[in-house]
Amino acid sequence: MKLTVRENGSILVETNGSYVLRIGDQEQTLEKARFSLCRCGHSAQKPFCDGAHKAAGFEAPACEIEFQPLP
Ligand code: FES
Incomplete structure (x- = not known):
């Protein structure tokens, strides 16, 4: 799963296909x-x-959050 926080906008959530x-x-x-x-x-x-x-x-800054499995 990945979250993209858009500049001045929403949080785009990319999943594995369903939620x-x-x-x-x-x-x-x-x-x-x-x-x-x-x-x-x-x-x-x-x-x-x-x-x-x-x-x-x-108005708010953008950022990206990518989830990774724990080692
Ligand atoms: S309506 Fe788009 S972030 Fe609130």
Whole structure:
């Protein structure tokens, strides 16, 4: 899995092809290798980004996080 924190935008999550989303007592498995999480707080589709960060003028630096197995 890899996280790409986009400059002035969302967190792109790259998975191995599927993930389980749990919100409250609801759970669903989604077959998506990539999705974007909101980090600006303005999305109407939380936890996902809906592009609202652009209109909100959200500003934050970019970075990349790559997960590796422990030795
Ligand atoms: S980061 Fe895109 S709507 Fe929040």
